[in-house]
Amino acid sequence: MIVRKLVLKNFRNYDSLDLKFERGLNFIVGDNAEGKTNIVEAIHFLSLARSFRTSECVELIKERRQFATIEARVEEDTNRKDIVALLTSSSKKIMCNGKPVRKMSELSSLVNVIVFEPKDSLMFNDSPLVRRNFLDINLSKKSRIYLDNLMTFEKLLKERNTILKNENIDTLQLNVVTEQLIAVQEAISKYRQAYVGEINAVLSKIITAIKGENEVAKLEYSPFTKLDDKFLERARALYERNLESDIKHHITQIGVHREDMKMMLNGKDISVYGSQGENRISVIALKLAPYFLIEDQGKRPIVVLDDVMSELDKEHSDRLVKFLEKFEQVFITSTSTKYKNASIYEVKKHIVTRRNA
Ligand SMILES: Nc1ncnc2c1ncn2[C@@H]1O[C@H](COP(=O)(O)OP(=O)(O)OP(=O)(O)O)[C@@H](O)[C@H]1O
Numbered sequence: 001m002i003v004r005k006l007v008l009k010n011f012r013n014y015d016s017l018d019l020k021f022e023r024g025l026n027f028i029v030g031d032n033a034e035g036k037t038n039i040v041e042a043i044h045f046l047s048l049a050r051s052f053r054t055s056e057c058v059e060l061i062k063e064r065r066q067f068a069t070i071e072a073r074v075e076e077d078t079n080r081k082d083i084v085a086l087l088t089s090s091s092k093k094i095m096c097n098g099k100p101v102r103k104m105s106e107l108s109s110l111v112n113v114i115v116f117e118p119k120d121s122l123m124f125n126d127s128p129l130v131r132r133n134f135l136d137i138n139l140s141k142k143s144r145i146y147l148d149n150l151m152t153f154e155k156l157l158k159e160r161n162t163i164l165k166n167e168n169i170d171t172l173q174l175n176v177v178t179e180q181l182i183a184v185q186e187a188i189s190k191y192r193q194a195y196v197g198e199i200n201a202v203l204s205k206i207i208t209a210i211k212g213e214n215e216v217a218k219l220e221y222s223p224f225t226k227l228d229d230k231f232l233e234r235a236r237a238l239y240e241r242n243l244e245s246d247i248k249h250h251i252t253q254i255g256v257h258r259e260d261m262k263m264m265l266n267g268k269d270i271s272v273y274g275s276q277g278e279n280r281i282s283v284i285a286l287k288l289a290p291y292f293l294i295e296d297q298g299k300r301p302i303v304v305l306d307d308v309m310s311e312l313d314k315e316h317s318d319r320l321v322k323f324l325e326k327f328e329q330v331f332i333t334s335t336s337t338k339y340k341n342a343s344i345y346e347v348k349k350h351i352v353t354r355r356n357a
């Protein structure tokens with residue numbers, strides 16, 4: 001899919017902005033703090049009803065204004081969708097072709113955006129939560145069942161932790177919740193494992209294209225307990241064995257909410273052995289992988305790469321851009337560009353000018 005038109009009002013540093021975009025590569029260039037990331041942040045917002053930079057809606061609204069709007073025309077083959085997001089300090093509303101969009105699962109099927117932001121380079125040195133978020137966001141977009149299971153899990157986890165905080169624990173209630181919690185995790189872990197397998201089927205090819213040398217990349221996911229036909233028994237035993245410690249710490253210490261994954265590049269863990277560039281390239285490849293897992297070309301996501309070129313040498317940036325040329329639509333923010341096969345938008349003093357129209 002592609003975003004053809006973007007209209008912003010009171011969004012971040014913009015009073016109003018009206019842009020038309022092309023298929024293929026779109027470079028947003030300009031000096032620091034001119035408002036490049038703000039533009040791609042607005043595009044990405046429409047896919048999750050959430051910014052990749054902040055969880056506070058109020059930060060997205062221009063200072064001293066009451067509301068902000070993001071309007072976009074999204075095209076998917078011959079299908080056109082007009083998406084509008086209205087943000088106030090206490091609410092956000094999304095409409096598609098004039099009708100309200102109530103669920104995140106509905107939204108991600110309307111607008112799908114993949115984002116790479118500078119801090120993602122450290123993804124494998126960051127907390128496991130960041131890596132689980134990658135799986136959860138992508139799987140939730142892909143499968144309604146996964147999202148439902150995840151929400152059920154989170155509700156049950158909260159319930160179990162609340163029980164564990166009580167001074168007199170109701171054992172019967174704890175057992176019931178624990179049993180339900182275990183059951184829902186089998187499905188979550190299985191989805192995660194299968195998805196990591198799908199990612200691995202495309203990951204080495206992407207890294208090889210960017211690096212220009214044959215590379216073997218593998219994402220290694222470790223479920224909290226082995227996923228075979230004894231899953232339930234083993235999980236029950238684990239919870240049983242850990243019960244005393246869970247009670248002592250008033251928290252559930254075992255489960256899918258503590259799972260993690262590693263990235264191996266040519267057999268070595270990138271968080272331990274990878275250079276900064278290797279970490280960056282590996283994460284870019286990982287972020288791009290879901291693009292190739294969508295069969296229907298027209299439904300493939302819009303790709304946003306914020307400041308992706310910094311820290312990459314010329315050879316790697318050139319190869320990355322060449323690789324991105326075949327994508328449906330890509331937005332790259334950068335302080336400069338020399339690429340000719342792209343639409344270039346220059347951002348200066350809150351005004352965006354198409355340089356090579
Ligand atoms: N709610 C807001 N109201 C007004 N201005 C804002 C708001 N939020 C952010 N800004 C301004 O937007 C500017 C930053 O925009 P942005 O992050 O898009 O810059 P950038 O062009 O990506 O810069 P860099 O190259 O440094 O990444 C800052 O000057 C910041 O003060």
Ligand SMILES: [Mg+2]
Nearest residue numbers: 036037307333
């Ligand atoms: Mg920026």
